Amino acid sequence: xxxxxxxxxxxELEMTPVxxxxxxxxxxxxxxxxxxxxxxxxxxxxxxxxxxxxxFFSVQFNLDGIALPSMELGFxxxxxxxxxxxxxxxxxxxxxx
Numbered sequence: 397x398x399x400x401x402x403x404x405x406x407x408e409l410e411m412t413p414v415x416x417x418x419x420x421x422x423x424x425x426x427x428x429x430x431x432x433x434x435x436x437x438x439x440x441x442x443x444x445x446x447x448x449x450x451x452f453f454s455v456q457f458n459l460d461g462i463a464l465p466s467m468e469l470g471f472x473x474x475x476x477x478x479x480x481x482x483x484x485x486x487x488x489x490x491x492x493x
Contacts, residue, residue, distance in 0.1 A: 419449070420433075420445065420449065421433075423445055423448060423449060424436060424441075424445050427441075427444065427445060427448065428441055428445075450476065451485070454476070454477070454480075455485060460476075460477040461474075461476065461477065
């Protein structure tokens with residue numbers, strides 16, 4: 397079964413830290429070709445991945461400010477909201493994000 401076919405259906409799972417780590421790792425490999433987070437540059441690459449994931453979860457699931465483990469407490473209070481992303485990316489195809 398191809399990955400596209402496997403994910404063409406929606407399944408509801410409770411998000412766990414391990415699942416988020418695997419999602420992060422998949423995105424980092426796709427964006428930067430790096431398998432280990434230790435190889436990522438803090439200024440730039442990590443920030444870009446975090447922004448990409450926040451945008452994806454905001455647009456696809458109407459979630460506001462996913463706080464990642466490395467972020468300081470209170471991040472979710474100042475993170476971009478779904479409305480911020482909606483206004484910025486309204487009219488775009490989500491598959492182009």
